[in-house]
Amino acid sequence: MSRRGARQGALYRAVRQMRENPWLTSVAVSTLTVALAIVGAYLTLVLNLDTAGRRLTTGAALMVVLHDDVSPSDGASLAREIIHWPQVVRARFVSRGEALARFRRQLGPHAGLLDGLGANPLPNAVEVELTPGIDGTETVVPRLAKLVQVAEVVTSRPWLNRLEQAMTVMGRLALAVGGLLFLGVVLLSTNTVRLAVYLRRDELEIMDLVGASTDYVRVPFVLEALLQALLAAGLASLLLWALLGLLGAPAELPLGVRLSEILRLPPQVPVVLAGVGALAGVLGGMLGVGRVLRNQVRR
Amino acid sequence: MVRLHQVTKHFPGRARPALKDVSFRVAPREFLFLNGPSGAGKTTLLRLLYGADFPTSGTVTVGKADLGRLSGRKLPRLRRRVGVIFQDFRLVPRRDVFENVALALRVAGGRGKSLVERVEKTLAMVELLDKADARADTLSGGEQQRVAVARALVGRPALLLADEPTGNLDPDNGRRVMQLLADFHARGATVMVATHDPGLLAQAGGARVLHLRDGRLEESP
Numbered sequence: 001m002s003r004r005g006a007r008q009g010a011l012y013r014a015v016r017q018m019r020e021n022p023w024l025t026s027v028a029v030s031t032l033t034v035a036l037a038i039v040g041a042y043l044t045l046v047l048n049l050d051t052a053g054r055r056l057t058t059g060a061a062l063m064v065v066l067h068d069d070v071s072p073s074d075g076a077s078l079a080r081e082i083i084h085w086p087q088v089v090r091a092r093f094v095s096r097g098e099a100l101a102r103f104r105r106q107l108g109p110h111a112g113l114l115d116g117l118g119a120n121p122l123p124n125a126v127e128v129e130l131t132p133g134i135d136g137t138e139t140v141v142p143r144l145a146k147l148v149q150v151a152e153v154v155t156s157r158p159w160l161n162r163l164e165q166a167m168t169v170m171g172r173l174a175l176a177v178g179g180l181l182f183l184g185v186v187l188l189s190t191n192t193v194r195l196a197v198y199l200r201r202d203e204l205e206i207m208d209l210v211g212a213s214t215d216y217v218r219v220p221f222v223l224e225a226l227l228q229a230l231l232a233a234g235l236a237s238l239l240l241w242a243l244l245g246l247l248g249a250p251a252e253l254p255l256g257v258r259l260s261e262i263l264r265l266p267p268q269v270p271v272v273l274a275g276v277g278a279l280a281g282v283l284g285g286m287l288g289v290g291r292v293l294r295n296q297v298r299r
Numbered sequence: 300m301v302r303l304h305q306v307t308k309h310f311p312g313r314a315r316p317a318l319k320d321v322s323f324r325v326a327p328r329e330f331l332f333l334n335g336p337s338g339a340g341k342t343t344l345l346r347l348l349y350g351a352d353f354p355t356s357g358t359v360t361v362g363k364a365d366l367g368r369l370s371g372r373k374l375p376r377l378r379r380r381v382g383v384i385f386q387d388f389r390l391v392p393r394r395d396v397f398e399n400v401a402l403a404l405r406v407a408g409g410r411g412k413s414l415v416e417r418v419e420k421t422l423a424m425v426e427l428l429d430k431a432d433a434r435a436d437t438l439s440g441g442e443q444q445r446v447a448v449a450r451a452l453v454g455r456p457a458l459l460l461a462d463e464p465t466g467n468l469d470p471d472n473g474r475r476v477m478q479l480l481a482d483f484h485a486r487g488a489t490v491m492v493a494t495h496d497p498g499l500l501a502q503a504g505g506a507r508v509l510h511l512r513d514g515r516l517e518e519s520p
């Protein structure tokens with residue numbers, strides 16, 4: 001008789017109604033899983049591209065062009081001096097000959113173009129690499145420019161600024177798309193709850209008639225939606241992890257970004273999916289039951 | 300206990316009102332029959348008393364509560380104090396007899412030993428204790444009617460409303476149900492029974508009878 005005396009709280013009733021409608025529960029969990037996996041794939045891409053972009057836009061190399069009268073040995077000692085500056089990780093002298101050879105390599109089959117040039121047009125230079133995350137525009141760059149040996153400091157700043165602007169716009173776009181995806185999950189959850197309520201409308205009406213409060217009726221459905229969403233978030237994370245593992249071949253993309261870095265599951269994603277799922281579940285649960293209860297016998 | 304004052308109920312799309320200018324009072328501990336042919340408005344009237352519907356005009360008072368002004372929060376509390384035996388039973392088919400009866404207590408937060416004892420005692424009263432584990436949809440009509448009675452009584456309501464409580468029963472089962480209602484009344488409850496069956500009135504001796512016809516009241520002399 002203890003089973004009968006047990007309190008049938010909202011969680012108990014939520015689990016009971018999920019077990020009584022296994023078909024609806026599995027449809028709900030699988031559609032939510034797919035929806036959350038899409039959110040997760042999108043989130044993975046946004047987060048990983050953001051990381052890659054941040055690496056590109058910070059800690060970039062500066063090219064310090066030397067005057068023509070600076071000898072290679074002076075250039076090399078300058079490089080040894082600069083490397084001790086704060087915020088500098090690497091400084092290496094690149095002779096005009098080495099620069100030309102590198103250019104040739106980069107041109108590959110088109111290297112013949114350089115043969116028409118006659119004399120080497122490239123200057124001696126020092127390549128300086130800053131600590132990742134440091135923007136040297138206002139510190140290192142002016143200090144380098146003041147050195148007597150230096151003709152010009154070439155930075156990729158203007159170009160990077162544009163990239164950063166583009167990334168900000170993309171970020172907003174990403175937020176908008178993310179919002180739409182979230183809305184989709186909420187609607188999905190709402191409709192599932194509505195269906196669940198519809199399937200037990202007789203019982204709900206009886207509960208209402210014998211004096212159940214609105215919360216007594218509503219909370220199990222909200223919990224049901226929450227449980228389903230959390231389950232779906234877990235499954236979606238697993239699905240994504242497996243999928244990315246299959247796709248993430250160690251291929252190299254332009255700008256030194258590795259494919260496997262873009263196609264790896266950021267640790268935040270399962271957490272965010274659980275959060276998004278929970279929020280969507282609760283919202284969907286409330287919206288789903290609210291509507292039905294208002295349509296019931298109560299004014 | 301119950302007071303209706305100039306109550307009229309129109310249903311949308313119906314030319315004739317289901318209830319027309321109905322006024323009466325029911326004293327505490329009274330046993331009252333609501334009699335009239337099918338379609339007279341008996342069910343409509345009872346529904347007004349537990350807030351399942353609301354009058355188009357007029358006021359309905361149960362205890363101290365004016366049902367027209369009751370907030371959404373207070374209506375469930377009122378319903379826990381009013382036991383209703385529905386014309387169509389309103390049992391949850393997939394739950395067993397015990398849970399169907401226990402529901403009336405659970406919605407009010409009931410649990411534990413006291414809940415089990417009260418449900419079992421009530422089931423014994425309606426002679427269904429041996430069917431406690433049977434699903435409601437496996438019972439005969441007479442048994443379902445008694446489960447509905449048990450659920451209405453288990454919370455010991457001050458007011459009991461019964462809508463055609465013998466309408467689906469053979470005479471023997473009908474008498475058993477009427478006896479249960481009479482016993483409950485004897486223990487101090489106010490009871491209102493809606494019926495179209497004149498035989499039932501004869502059976503219940505000196506109780507007061509309200510006659511409804513086409514939504515209008517004609518009190519018996």
Ligand SMILES: Nc1ncnc2c1ncn2[C@@H]1O[C@H](COP(=O)(O)OP(=O)(O)O)[C@@H](O)[C@H]1O
Pocket residue numbers: 310311313317335336337338339340341342343344
């Ligand atoms: N929800 C409703 N919508 C429209 N008409 C209704 C509704 N409920 C009852 N009626 C009408 O109101 C009148 C009284 O019905 P009812 O109260 O069920 O009578 P009784 O219970 O005495 O048989 C009938 O004409 C019935 O058709």
Ligand SMILES: [Mg+2]
Pocket residue numbers: 341342343386462
């Ligand atoms: Mg009726």
